[in-house]
Amino acid sequence: MPTTTQAREILAALRLENVRYAIRDLAVLADEVAKTGKKILPLNIGDPLKFDFATPPHMIEATHKAMRDGHNGYAPSLGVDEGIQAIAGEAERRRIRNVQSIFVTAGVSEGVELCLTSLCNTGEDVLTPAPEYPLYSAVLAKIESPINAYYLDEEKNWEPNVEEMASKITPRTRGIVVINPNNPTGAVYSRQTLEAICDLARRRNLVIFADEIYDKLILDDGVEHISLASLAPDVPVITFSGLSKPYLAPGWRIGWAICSGPKDALKPYIEGVHKLLRARLCCNAPMQYAIKPALEGPQDHVKEMNGKLRRRRDLTVKWANSTPRVSCVSPKGTFYAFPKLDIPGDDLDFVKGVLTEKQVLVVHGSGFGHKPGTKHFRIVFLPYEQTLAKAYAGMADYLREHYK
Ligand SMILES: Cc1ncc(COP(=O)(O)O)c(C=O)c1O
Secondary structure, three states: OOOOOOOOOOOOOHHHHHOOOOOHHHHHHHHHHHHOOOOOEEOOOOOHHHOOOOOOHHHHHHHHHHHHOOOOOOOOOOOOHHHHHHHHHHHHHOOOOOEEEEEEEOHHHHHHHHHHHHHOOOOOEEEEEEOOOOHHHHHHHHOOOOOEEEEEEHHHOOEEOHHHHHHOOOOOEEEEEEEOOOOOOOOOOOHHHHHHHHHHHHHHOOEEEEEOOOOOOEOOOOOOOOOHHHHOOOOOEEEEEEOOOOOOOHHHOOEEEEEEOOHHHHHHHHHHHHHHHHHOOOOOOHHHHHHHHHHHOOOHHHHHHHHHHHHHHHHHHHHHHHOOOEEOOOOOEOOEEOOEEOOOOOHHHHHHHHHHHHOEEOEEHHHHOOOOOOOEEEEEOOOOHHHHHHHHHHHHHHHHHHOO
16 A cells, blocks of 8 residues: 555634634744743733742642542542532522532533533524633634624723623523623622623523632722622523632632522523533542632632732722823722723734833733724733833833834
8 A cells, every 4th residue: 555645734623713812813922022032021821820829728738638538530520529518608608599500620611611512502602791701702613603792891890781782682592601700801790780681681581601710809898799690599590610710729620610590491401511521521530629628718818819919900000090092990800901002003013012022911902802993902910010010111111102
């Protein structure tokens, strides 16, 4: 048999065309800048462990002990009982009633993927926010669901306009994604907005996906994070959270989903999700033993983290609102800010410019699918104050040098 070489390109599936990965637009440029030996100021990485935040020792000890105790085999598909019980306790503290199922996944990311895959037939959609966290459009592209976006309203502290949301619903719409506290805007939604969303889902028979991974990162006194599911025990809600953000263990890949709402109505859907959970066997076993100590043990690190983030947020907002051509709605939670730019060119050119000339790495708002015609960039304010101050001085110089 003659040997052959395969010369033709191996094309990726067309369904991936809607997968957005904003940072990719900048990766090549960032590599070039790094090669010149200049140090990049990274205001783009949403991983607290890259900065001065550390996984609480009691969680590390619990994982280590689980390994020493021999919990190194497959775990139950829905998760180890101890962790599930602790999540049930957390659901109760968050006033979520009518809980029908709880399961542990490889981060919120896997939970989102399994839950959307179990809901949508090809061509059906769920409403997703714009700007968005790109995981959702990536999963929807994979399951061949068209993007159906509702806008977050900058004039209203980045809360969604529920009337506009309602106008986007079609007979093929199955659910609504609500990210609260929000990435990339840092908004924490009011009770009134959340109630209006619940009411809409109730009237139109939709499932709500409430991504609450930043629930404990609240930076303003007097602002309360309300779990959406607590407002509507009669509406099907899947609440996502996990150990990645307030519990400072993103590399462990532990997330969970709490399914609440009407038992009979949810039954076939939950059975579908469980089928997929069984098909992928289980998620990381030893790390699941850190869930109980995380949720029920000392919470000092959360207070400490929020203190640092508050100072970094204040520095960020003060800079943005005192710099010509920049303005910013103050984020009430998370570690993200989404300032607006008032410049003639587009925001990708701006972020490429500040990367090349000032070595500051931020992500352009158009990469998050914000409202067409607007210009933004996303800041991750996890770095030290000195790093942030240096980056902001560089961006202010860039704006002064390039725009009259
Ligand atoms: C809104 C949102 N949801 C989910 C995730 C992913 O979480 P996990 O690490 O649990 O997969 C992130 C990570 O940045 C996020 O910002």
